[in-house]
Amino acid sequence: MLGAMRWLLQPAAPDSEGLVEAAPTLRVREVFRRFWPDARPFWGWMVLSLVLVLLSPLLDGAAIWLFKIVIDDVLTPRDFALFPAVAAAYAGITILGGAIDFASSYLTVWIGENFLHRMRTRVFAHLHTLSVGFFDRRRLGDTISRLTGDVGAIESLVLSGISQTVSSLVKVVVFAGVIFYLDWRLALVALVAVPLFLWVARFFSRRIKIASREVRGRSGSITTVAEESLGNAPLIQAYGREQAEVGRFYRQSIGNVRAELATARIGAMFSPLVDLVEVLGVMAILGVGIWELASNRISLGGLLAFLVYLSQLYTPVRSLGQLANTVFEASAGAERIAELLDQKPHVRTPDKPVRIGRTEGTLSVEQVGFRYPDTGVDVLSGISFQALPGTTTAVVGASGAGKSTLTKLLLRFYDPTEGRIRLDGHDLRELDLSELRSNIAIVLQETLLLDGTIAENIRAGKADADDREVVEAARAADAHEFILDLPDGYDTRVGQRGRLLSGGQRQRIAIARAMIRDAPLLLLDEPTTSLDAEASKRVLGPLRRLMSGRTTIVISHNLLTVADANHIVYLDHGRIVEAGTHAELLANDSGYANLYRLHHPAEVRPNGSSSGKAERWVRP
Numbered sequence: 001m002l003g004a005m006r007w008l009l010q011p012a013a014p015d016s017e018g019l020v021e022a023a024p025t026l027r028v029r030e031v032f033r034r035f036w037p038d039a040r041p042f043w044g045w046m047v048l049s050l051v052l053v054l055l056s057p058l059l060d061g062a063a064i065w066l067f068k069i070v071i072d073d074v075l076t077p078r079d080f081a082l083f084p085a086v087a088a089a090y091a092g093i094t095i096l097g098g099a100i101d102f103a104s105s106y107l108t109v110w111i112g113e114n115f116l117h118r119m120r121t122r123v124f125a126h127l128h129t130l131s132v133g134f135f136d137r138r139r140l141g142d143t144i145s146r147l148t149g150d151v152g153a154i155e156s157l158v159l160s161g162i163s164q165t166v167s168s169l170v171k172v173v174v175f176a177g178v179i180f181y182l183d184w185r186l187a188l189v190a191l192v193a194v195p196l197f198l199w200v201a202r203f204f205s206r207r208i209k210i211a212s213r214e215v216r217g218r219s220g221s222i223t224t225v226a227e228e229s230l231g232n233a234p235l236i237q238a239y240g241r242e243q244a245e246v247g248r249f250y251r252q253s254i255g256n257v258r259a260e261l262a263t264a265r266i267g268a269m270f271s272p273l274v275d276l277v278e279v280l281g282v283m284a285i286l287g288v289g290i291w292e293l294a295s296n297r298i299s300l301g302g303l304l305a306f307l308v309y310l311s312q313l314y315t316p317v318r319s320l321g322q323l324a325n326t327v328f329e330a331s332a333g334a335e336r337i338a339e340l341l342d343q344k345p346h347v348r349t350p351d352k353p354v355r356i357g358r359t360e361g362t363l364s365v366e367q368v369g370f371r372y373p374d375t376g377v378d379v380l381s382g383i384s385f386q387a388l389p390g391t392t393t394a395v396v397g398a399s400g401a402g403k404s405t406l407t408k409l410l411l412r413f414y415d416p417t418e419g420r421i422r423l424d425g426h427d428l429r430e431l432d433l434s435e436l437r438s439n440i441a442i443v444l445q446e447t448l449l450l451d452g453t454i455a456e457n458i459r460a461g462k463a464d465a466d467d468r469e470v471v472e473a474a475r476a477a478d479a480h481e482f483i484l485d486l487p488d489g490y491d492t493r494v495g496q497r498g499r500l501l502s503g504g505q506r507q508r509i510a511i512a513r514a515m516i517r518d519a520p521l522l523l524l525d526e527p528t529t530s531l532d533a534e535a536s537k538r539v540l541g542p543l544r545r546l547m548s549g550r551t552t553i554v555i556s557h558n559l560l561t562v563a564d565a566n567h568i569v570y571l572d573h574g575r576i577v578e579a580g581t582h583a584e585l586l587a588n589d590s591g592y593a594n595l596y597r598l599h600h601p602a603e604v605r606p607n608g609s610s611s612g613k614a615e616r617w618v619r620p
């Protein structure tokens, strides 16, 4: 028996795969204090909705009072005189009640949905203020599940919760008032059940909260697995991992079922217990009622009306108890939203940023050191170099040397942990973030395309560009012809992440996007690495056009695009070990020369001088 009870009341076992970030627990009061201000725009409407909510129990009370009149003044004396008036009053109350119920239901949904929409958009906008580091660390699926699922919890807590509480409380006050008016002795007997109600509700609410937390977390895990798995469908199919992935999904899904069932068990135990309490109350009333009736202190109509009022009173008391469960369930979701909103961007615009407008493009990297948050290793240390307007600086080094990390610092996705980067003499940390980024155009190794049309993707570089500019940029990027060959030309959709295009085509779209941005600073991170020799060759011309006249930082380890850079910086394990021009570094015959020989075995003589082929390669 005890074992069965324990099973009935036990929350589901937590997920051990760690797919979702734990949210700190919050008391319902704190959740409330925190999110109540978000409902401010709806306060006026909420007052109106509460007025409607107040009217409804008053009408119910009046209808029951009419019932008492029917029994005591129409049926018992068998007098027809009052009947037409009572019938008309009934009809009037029903019509008015219907109109109020309609207005109240619609208004509640209207307020709820609009609040939800604002909250969702606010959380989404907040996510976009967070630094890139947040997205590096978090599982996207969990974040999406919070945005689409858990936001609703706040609505049920802050809005529906309030209106249901007020409506139930008003009903309790109205019906309790009436039963005291009818017979205070009977009313006192009826109150015996109240502390029992409260105890049962309290007992359940804590358990419901723990069980609900698991349900919310599991729903995040399901979205996480689905997002990661479906987002990598080609990889999973190529390596035959479909069954393993289905297994992973199955585990999270069954975990969700168990968590839901545990919550349902705990919730379903609540109702029968409350029924029991209610029956105890009614029996006590009937016992005392017979005695009251016998001593003529109450009429039969009065006793029957009393019982109806009592059932009306128990309904809101019961729903207050149920509401506590709903509120605790919702607060488990609200905790997950609060955790997201508590995330602060690591990188932000200072209160009084220096305005630079369009930069000249002098970039100085001064003694920069960096380690990723929550790691113990310096990825970069003591990095210094200067890039002057219109020149090209190449950053070269083996895989993992820290080249891409450097671009992240230049874009201010992260701030250096030591030293500084200056643009036109100003530390990047002093600048307005969006102004800084508007001065930079990027072309990355893995081309980032949005699931829109070709034209939209090019225009992402400059939102107000007209069609002529888009075509011009595409021509300069050597993309115009292949775009015209596509089924819908510039209006062809590129598919998720541009998958409907080839690697080289994606790269040329990215170059067109950088072209149209016309920014003074250009960051190229391995722009040709994912392309074969033929495709690389095709993008080199457009890249050159893009680079001319801008301060360009090229990151590469295949050296294809770097040989004619004005300055080459060779990184090894996060430090600069060599710097100079291509010829100087080859003459040095050290790390850079070795790397170059690796890529172009036939082109470098052992004494380090170049055969000149490399230059022909980059200057076709």
Ligand SMILES: Nc1ncnc2c1ncn2[C@@H]1O[C@H](COP(=O)(O)OP(=O)(O)OP(=O)(O)O)[C@@H](O)[C@H]1O
Binding pocket: 136, 372, 375, 379, 397, 398, 399, 400, 401, 402, 403, 404, 405, 406, 557
């Ligand atoms: N978000 C991150 N969090 C923690 N460590 C990271 C993160 N990104 C990169 N690293 C680490 O930083 C080091 C440098 O990585 P980075 O991507 O800058 O190298 P890279 O020189 O660009 O390499 P590749 O040429 O292969 O792209 C690596 O050891 C990597 O493990």
